[in-house]
Amino acid sequence: MNSCNYTTMSHSQSASSGISGFLSLLPEIQTSELFLAVSIFITIHSLRQGKRQGLAVWPVVGMLPSLLLGIRNDMYEWVTGVLDRQGGTFTFRGPWFTNLHCVVTADPRNLEHLLKTKFSSFPKGEYFRGTVRDLLGDGIFSADDETWRKQRKTASLEFHSAEFRAMTARSLVELVHSRLLPVLEAAHDGRAQIDLQDVLLRLTFDNVCMIAFGIDPGCLHPGLPEIPFAKAFEDATEATIIRFITPTAMWKALRYLDLGSERWLRRSLKRVDEFAYDVIRTRKKELSLESGDKNSTERTDLLTVFTRLKDEDGRAFSDKFLRDVCVNFILAGRDTSSVALAWFFWLLDKHPEVEEKILGEINTIVKERGSRNGGEGAEGEELVFRPEEVKKMEYLQAALSEALRLYPSVPVDHKEVVEDEVFPDGTALKKGTKVVYAIFSMGRMESIWGKDCRDYKPERWLKDGRFMSESAYKFTAFNGGPRLCLGKDFAYYQMKFVAASILRRYHVRVAEGHPVVPKMALTMYMKYGLKVTLCRRDEM
Numbered sequence: 001m002n003s004c005n006y007t008t009m010s011h012s013q014s015a016s017s018g019i020s021g022f023l024s025l026l027p028e029i030q031t032s033e034l035f036l037a038v039s040i041f042i043t044i045h046s047l048r049q050g051k052r053q054g055l056a057v058w059p060v061v062g063m064l065p066s067l068l069l070g071i072r073n074d075m076y077e078w079v080t081g082v083l084d085r086q087g088g089t090f091t092f093r094g095p096w097f098t099n100l101h102c103v104v105t106a107d108p109r110n111l112e113h114l115l116k117t118k119f120s121s122f123p124k125g126e127y128f129r130g131t132v133r134d135l136l137g138d139g140i141f142s143a144d145d146e147t148w149r150k151q152r153k154t155a156s157l158e159f160h161s162a163e164f165r166a167m168t169a170r171s172l173v174e175l176v177h178s179r180l181l182p183v184l185e186a187a188h189d190g191r192a193q194i195d196l197q198d199v200l201l202r203l204t205f206d207n208v209c210m211i212a213f214g215i216d217p218g219c220l221h222p223g224l225p226e227i228p229f230a231k232a233f234e235d236a237t238e239a240t241i242i243r244f245i246t247p248t249a250m251w252k253a254l255r256y257l258d259l260g261s262e263r264w265l266r267r268s269l270k271r272v273d274e275f276a277y278d279v280i281r282t283r284k285k286e287l288s289l290e291s292g293d294k295n296s297t298e299r300t301d302l303l304t305v306f307t308r309l310k311d312e313d314g315r316a317f318s319d320k321f322l323r324d325v326c327v328n329f330i331l332a333g334r335d336t337s338s339v340a341l342a343w344f345f346w347l348l349d350k351h352p353e354v355e356e357k358i359l360g361e362i363n364t365i366v367k368e369r370g371s372r373n374g375g376e377g378a379e380g381e382e383l384v385f386r387p388e389e390v391k392k393m394e395y396l397q398a399a400l401s402e403a404l405r406l407y408p409s410v411p412v413d414h415k416e417v418v419e420d421e422v423f424p425d426g427t428a429l430k431k432g433t434k435v436v437y438a439i440f441s442m443g444r445m446e447s448i449w450g451k452d453c454r455d456y457k458p459e460r461w462l463k464d465g466r467f468m469s470e471s472a473y474k475f476t477a478f479n480g481g482p483r484l485c486l487g488k489d490f491a492y493y494q495m496k497f498v499a500a501s502i503l504r505r506y507h508v509r510v511a512e513g514h515p516v517v518p519k520m521a522l523t524m525y526m527k528y529g530l531k532v533t534l535c536r537r538d539e540m
């Protein structure tokens with residue numbers, strides 16, 4: 001109700017009832033004026049506060065308008081700009097009644113505090129777990145405390161065992177030489193453009209399923225077929241992510257009513273579970289048949305390892321728990337190395353001098369092998385890199401790390417604080433606050449990497465020609481502290497093996513005019529893939 005309504009109504013009153021009518025309207029006038037005054041006060045107050053925060057804070061919707069304006073072009077760059085101006089940390093005030101309030105930081109001191117020093121005060125938290133529970137259950141990725149610790153310990157022993165290393169090296173030789181290179185060769189022969197990101201995603205999905213389940217779903221085959229399990233897994237992940245941008249009460253209502261994205265999630269999870277439980281049942285049968293057999297299977301995949309273990313009461317783990325273990329590892333290891341490789345090949349296309357140096361390193365390693373073998377195997381087409389040779393590729397490791405610094409596969413990550421805390425930079429955190437650490441922005445901070453922070457320079461990782469790793473709180477692509485990525489060593493081995501095997505045979509040329517931009521997702525995919533053509537080195 002505004003003053004215009006008041007005028008109209010007062011004219012319609014008769015003279016005798018004028019005074020009493022006016023008096024009867026008084027409460028309404030006061031209400032509308034009060035409402036107007038409060039609105040003006042809140043707006044002025046919010047705008048003044050906004051100046052202090054660096055972003056306007058609006059009544060009810062908080063900083064949402066600034067965020068929406070900022071992400072029209074590139075959300076990562078927008079967040080980086082705000083962090084830069086705010087000295088590395090800012091508090092985002094989301095709309096009332098949403099889950100969007102959080103503290104965003106890119107300050108290495110805060111990262112060390114939350115990932116290591118005060119690790120137990122910054123768990124994944126109930127909000128995260130509740131949102132991803134249908135997909136991830138009690139698996140390592142969402143668990144905290146004892147549930148997490150036990151899985152971490154068992155999986156860590158496994159990941160560092162010689163058998164596991166041998167199995168992963170074998171699986172890569174098989175995937176790269178029998179599947180990846182023939183697919184690339186077919187694209188080369190047909191002079192066709194190929195989406196390298198898609199090919200690499202297929203490769204790492206097959207590879208991580210071999211590690212987790214001990215089976216190969218066969219995504220990377222000529223013709224690039226659609227594999228129902230891979231499709232269901234992707235759909236289930238995407239539908240779960242939608243929950244993060246939907247008010248909790250709303251997605252819960254949709255789930256209850258079996259509508260929209262929740263229906264899509266239920267259906268895709270059903271297919272994921274059918275596949276997983278089928279593999280689990282078959283494996284249990286296989287292992288029970290061979291129990292007592294000295295020549296039992298040499299399987300070293302995670303499912304076999306966890307199936308053979310017993311819980312603290314001496315009982316076998318439930319099928320549901322085994323399903324959660326495998327699904328979490330597939331999620332953790334399926335896309336991260338492939339998107340990192342896609343950004344790496346794109347960067348090489350823009351930096352031929354880096355490609356030259358990588359080739360120089362590979363050729364030296366191949367020549368060394370040749371001189372040891374009296375020339376044999378040095379230039380053979382079917383050259384397969386050995387683990388000790390991959391280890392020697394230090395410049396390649398630097399070039400991959402540099403790609404991950406600028407394009408981290410996990411661009412942002414988050415924690416929830418369980419008690420009142422103060423960050424080393426002075427930011428006060430109330431119990432329950434969500435903390436987002438902006439890994440993407442950290443790679444682009446002058447305060448961390450110097451004036452050339454935006455340049456692609458593998459040399460920054462080398463000292464006297466040897467690769468030097470960086471503090472995990474500065475280079476956070478693999479997380480840090482007790483929850484450091486468990487697959488880090490494997491991921492480097494995998495990326496180096498794949499990159500060297502491709503680069504030795506082909507020059508990868510990004511298709512002219514192909515747009516390369518990041519997709520807004522929890523993993524840093526290229527929004528339109530990476531369309532490339534291939535030129536064989538021996539034809540150049």
Ligand code: HEM
Nearest residue numbers: 140332333336337340409410477478479483485486487491
């Ligand atoms: C370039 C490749 C990779 C990158 C950049 C990467 C990055 C990360 C990051 C940032 C986290 C922390 C996630 C969080 O806690 O929210 C993480 C955790 C994890 N990663 Fe990786 N990852 C890569 C490859 C892999 C691979 C290939 C595997 C397995 C085969 C793997 C297994 C895991 C596991 C199991 C965790 C959970 C660790 C825990 O919570 O204790 N990662 N990774």
